[in-house]
Amino acid sequence: MSEVSQGKRVVVVGAGWAGLGASYHLAKQGYDVTLLEAGSYAGGLVAGWKTAAGRSVEAGIHGFWYPYRNIFSLINELGISPFTTWTRSSQYSTVGLEVESPIFQHLPRLPTPLGTFLYTQFKRLPLIDRLSALPLLYAVIDFDNSEEAWRRYDFVTARELFKQFGVSARLYRESFEPMLLVGLFASGEQCSAAAALGMLYFFILAHQPDFDVVWCRGTVGEKIFRPWLERIEKAGARVLANRRVTDLIVDSHNRATGVVCGDEVFQTDAVIFAVGITGMKKILSSSPSLHSREEFRNISNLGAIDVLATRLWFERKINIPRPSNACFGFDATTGWTFFDLNALHDEYQAEPGSVIEADFYHANQFLTLEDEEIVSLVQRYLAICVPGFREAKVIDRSVIRLQKAVSHFAPGSYRYMLPVKTSFENVFMSGDWIVNRQGSWSQEKAYVTGLEAANKVISYLGEGTLAKILPVEADEIHIQFAKAINKTLRQIGKSILPDFWLP
Numbered sequence: 001m002s003e004v005s006q007g008k009r010v011v012v013v014g015a016g017w018a019g020l021g022a023s024y025h026l027a028k029q030g031y032d033v034t035l036l037e038a039g040s041y042a043g044g045l046v047a048g049w050k051t052a053a054g055r056s057v058e059a060g061i062h063g064f065w066y067p068y069r070n071i072f073s074l075i076n077e078l079g080i081s082p083f084t085t086w087t088r089s090s091q092y093s094t095v096g097l098e099v100e101s102p103i104f105q106h107l108p109r110l111p112t113p114l115g116t117f118l119y120t121q122f123k124r125l126p127l128i129d130r131l132s133a134l135p136l137l138y139a140v141i142d143f144d145n146s147e148e149a150w151r152r153y154d155f156v157t158a159r160e161l162f163k164q165f166g167v168s169a170r171l172y173r174e175s176f177e178p179m180l181l182v183g184l185f186a187s188g189e190q191c192s193a194a195a196a197l198g199m200l201y202f203f204i205l206a207h208q209p210d211f212d213v214v215w216c217r218g219t220v221g222e223k224i225f226r227p228w229l230e231r232i233e234k235a236g237a238r239v240l241a242n243r244r245v246t247d248l249i250v251d252s253h254n255r256a257t258g259v260v261c262g263d264e265v266f267q268t269d270a271v272i273f274a275v276g277i278t279g280m281k282k283i284l285s286s287s288p289s290l291h292s293r294e295e296f297r298n299i300s301n302l303g304a305i306d307v308l309a310t311r312l313w314f315e316r317k318i319n320i321p322r323p324s325n326a327c328f329g330f331d332a333t334t335g336w337t338f339f340d341l342n343a344l345h346d347e348y349q350a351e352p353g354s355v356i357e358a359d360f361y362h363a364n365q366f367l368t369l370e371d372e373e374i375v376s377l378v379q380r381y382l383a384i385c386v387p388g389f390r391e392a393k394v395i396d397r398s399v400i401r402l403q404k405a406v407s408h409f410a411p412g413s414y415r416y417m418l419p420v421k422t423s424f425e426n427v428f429m430s431g432d433w434i435v436n437r438q439g440s441w442s443q444e445k446a447y448v449t450g451l452e453a454a455n456k457v458i459s460y461l462g463e464g465t466l467a468k469i470l471p472v473e474a475d476e477i478h479i480q481f482a483k484a485i486n487k488t489l490r491q492i493g494k495s496i497l498p499d500f501w502l503p
């Protein structure tokens, strides 16, 4: 590891996966890192805390899927073991159990997408509906996460895409739309087809084991961020909570020299923003220096989605077949999941009653309800999936409303999303909504973009070793072959009629 000469300062704004990832790597390289977080603790959307009664809660449960290679590599480096083993999951509708997923890596590996197709146990969906997904494979091959592919598919809604490719109404309603609601927090008509294809390929289709998932055996805050923060601070970074950044000071050489945070100014040689869309819009509204740039003003065209995270303590144990469950068909544009925390979290293993986390995505219409109303709605929904919940009594609860919290990959939004490198010499972006070609999503993407931003700082300031970013596992051979042929045909088509059709 090469040491950075004294005095090279970097300010990182936002202490979620992206900001912590950037800060950790830069601090290890010897940079003088200050991490400013608006909230009272680190973690961002993944933060966890204790209730007044001393019970752990968090802003929604977070899964770690098989392709999260960079996060798993960090966990190894930290020498911690926060995760459960790979878990099986179920899917419920208003008429009961619909799907059970095996642990795909335990089954003989088949060329993708055969394993996903053959091993997923559909309880009701007829074969003819499942087969109607086959033509969609063309779009999966055609969408290669390149700039051109995003521009080709981002203006189309996911619903239109599935319709164009002949997906049956039932397969769409019972399989694809629920995946969009849980994976991208929006229903098909509100979701970019590019984002849908990218997300589905990363989490499900690229390789048979990709849908396998582990969960933290407690809150991510407790199990991962607490030990990680200790290491970040030990590496020399200063982590300052309750510091809401409002502006940048920029010199005549197009460089940020200071980060404004209320009355304080933090002098710096480089800045990394690791803030979500809503947070970035707030900074924009108070920052003349960002507001003077079109790329930052364009963030106003981006949106974010409401999420509701509830945790219920029941007086009795209810038998829940699988620890993690996704549900659909309860509300037209809201997806939800529930988790058996007695099975997942160490803290609740010995609890006499069931502890259930139920999270609602795209939960706009629920946020204004009173806690009591939310709790009775959640219990009613749970009882439709697992009848044992009907008679059980709720003895404690936590209701967390997350307004405009998660990134909205709306149709046509790609053109406004920022890349890691901005028009300032020394200001870089990171987070799960930043344009990135590595191909990952959600927490893994946030962490990867944090490392990418750290690498840009290293290249700009010229000292330290670049962070190693693991690529997503390569496409399988037959997919590589199909993508290569498709690309050649596209190039031939383009050479004959350049820019004739809409992308």
Ligand SMILES: Cc1cc2nc3c(=O)[nH]c(=O)nc-3n(C[C@H](O)[C@H](O)[C@H](O)COP(=O)(O)OP(=O)(O)OC[C@H]3O[C@@H](n4cnc5c(N)ncnc54)[C@H](O)[C@@H]3O)c2cc1C
Binding pocket: 013, 014, 015, 016, 017, 018, 019, 036, 037, 038, 039, 042, 043, 044, 045, 046, 059, 060, 061, 062, 063, 064, 243, 244, 245, 246, 274, 275, 276, 279, 280, 283, 307, 308, 309, 359, 402, 405, 406, 430, 431, 432, 433, 441, 442, 443, 444, 446
């Ligand atoms: C209910 C729910 C369930 C989810 N489930 C999963 C899942 O199962 N798996 C998965 O991988 N992902 C999941 N996600 C998505 C995941 O949480 C995000 O992709 C990821 O946490 C984003 O990290 P980030 O670092 O980009 O941003 P954030 O976590 O949003 O961090 C940004 C930070 O910036 C801070 N900030 C904002 N403004 C300022 C300011 N002006 N000054 C200083 N600091 C500021 C914020 O307080 C925050 O701490 C889920 C999200 C939710 C809400």
